[in-house]
Amino acid sequence: MALPRRARSLLLLLLFGGLLFFFFVLSVVLGSVKIPPEELWETLFHQGGQVYQKVVWEIRLPRALAAAFGGAALATAGLLLQIFFRNPIVDPYVLGVSSGATLVVALLMLTGLVLGGGPVPPYILSAAALAGAAAVVGLIVAVANRVKNVVTLLVIGLMVGYLCSAGTSILIAFAEKEKLHGFVLWTLGSFSGFCWDETLVLGVGGAIFLGGAYFLCKPLNALLLGEDYAQSMGVKIKMLRVLIVLFSSGLAALVTAFAGPVAFIGLAGPHLARLALGTSDNRLLIPATMLVGGLIATACDLVARLAFSPVELPVSAVTAVFGAPLVISLLLRRGTSL
């Protein structure tokens, strides 16, 4: 390493930011309607072609923003929980957030009980998913303070997840075939069809929680040594537990509500950031994880959209196909533990 570690980290942050911006622009200009890059500025802020304006402002821009924010949110949620549980294979859904959302969505989409069998409007779907996720978050936060150690909390989260999944699979068993396809696609997650209202909710909510997560970086650093050491240095451990669970599950719930359970980013984003930076210092790692998460989500959403156009691939599949080999190769090259 020729550069001091800190300068190198800042350079990497810049690189991630640049890449994110690059893929963001690509997301806006590429697609079935190609927008010549030189006309992008014109289209965005002045009177461009009518079709271009509509495509950019109503379809691509909200979707690209949602992907960037969603990716950042998931990766950060994953990072918080990986530190919290001191376990590298934890993802944002480990506490049952996505299972809760999925159960309520299944209730809506598969039974038709609630809405008399018609197709479910997207905003109701989002509201339902958010409600399901929030219910689980509430439950977990309530017990977070009472359990003796975090592993107990982890197991409780897993159990809640299993319970919700059990409910969902019973609903699937009784569901009509036609409804099932739509539901399965929802469970694979997608950033398609984001409208401005949804993006706004995701953006504002996400920004609040992401900001909150960054403000936890000092106690999170202390927590790297374990709860006992953290407490001995003056960390108010019970408060920290609640905040971590609240922020991480809140972030996961927001994304799940609008995009479904997007897999892999929350697990791999933090690893990629940590391996690239070579540090666990959260003051650098949290911003890096946000950028990496946004970058993965934006790039993978682009591929999902374009690879077999007009058929759109599930974004979770793309993230895993590109991300898993990358994580493995970085791990092997570094030769260090997580």
Add this chain to the structure above:
Amino acid sequence: MNPVLQTAKLAVGYGDRTVVGEINLQAAKGQLICLLGPNGSGKSTILRCLAGLLAPLKGTVYLKGRPLSALEARSLARTLAVVLTERPSPGQVTVFELAAMGRYPYTGFLGRLSRDDLAKTWEALHLVNAHELAGRYFGELSDGEKQKVLLARALVQDPEVIVLDEPTSHLDVKHRLEVMAILRKLSRAKGITVILSLHEVDLALKYCDLALLVKEGKILAWGPPEEVLSEETVSALYDMDTARFSHCLGGIELKNSGRRCVFVLAGAGAGAPLYRLLNKHGFGVATGVLHENDIDYHVAKALGAAVVGERPFEEIGSGALEQALRCSREAEAVIDTGFPVGSLNRRNVELARRLLAQGKAVYCLRGREEAGCLYEAEAARLVFCSSPVALVEMLSGEGANSSRTGCNE
């Protein structure tokens, strides 16, 4: 002087299960205090409670006169630091970053280190002799190095009290002594009160000012280790019936319980290693004639060997000689360890020669020339062995081939 840390009728435990009760201790500034006791006796529980990581079931812990529970988290962290048994695995954290975490109660909202914080961290790393490790990842260090770094982290907190749970376990001899020496230095030079749990009775005796003996939920004793660690107390503390603690030697000797008896002629330290070797191979040991101020005398006593003794600085008398003759008659073999022969113990050679004359097998660890001078004509009947190990192999009947074992007649 006001105690820095004090407990009053403290009871510690989990839930409604009391692990140890009635703990009353006072720790003054700069004292090095250890907790001794068998595994599971509650040492860790007491330490966790003293460090404020566990609320007491009954009673109170006072830190500089104020109840621990009344202290704000940050001011507690500025007064008391811990080193725990579990080695953390913090991921990609360098040694310097880890040590600097100790500045937690002093830094601002985002934990930015000031110049003063950096200086304190370097000072602590230098003090534990870990400054050369500063740029390495913590996860890559050996157990001993990790322990020193964790000690530095505690030190960086600038505490008046450091509580350590088994700081010497899993360490090699060098690091064990190094860690203890650092703790000694902290208590003496910096006036830090150090409270730790130990498994090594000898280290407690050599380094600590006060010892708290914990067993089965009770405090067995509390005081200076020189007074508290008697041979009986240590045996009772650990329920030892196969080993024995020697106060004078400051260590543990395994109790001698072998069946086949050998009589060892020793003195001036020539016997001690051989006793242990014979003991390990299951021989019963009898030895003599030893002066009561001889190191061999103390080791043999600690082992529980049958010892024929003589008063210090007296020539070996007829009484002792007769007793040794009787004792060695029952022995399977007699061993001349090659002890130095002088005017006070020359009758040990006479003893050997009389035994030879009676037809007893005498194994000799001396060179042939030296033996010739001492034993004169009888030297021909000695069995010479090149080393204690060869001798024990021969006695065990494993040495069928005498040239291989290095013994010949």
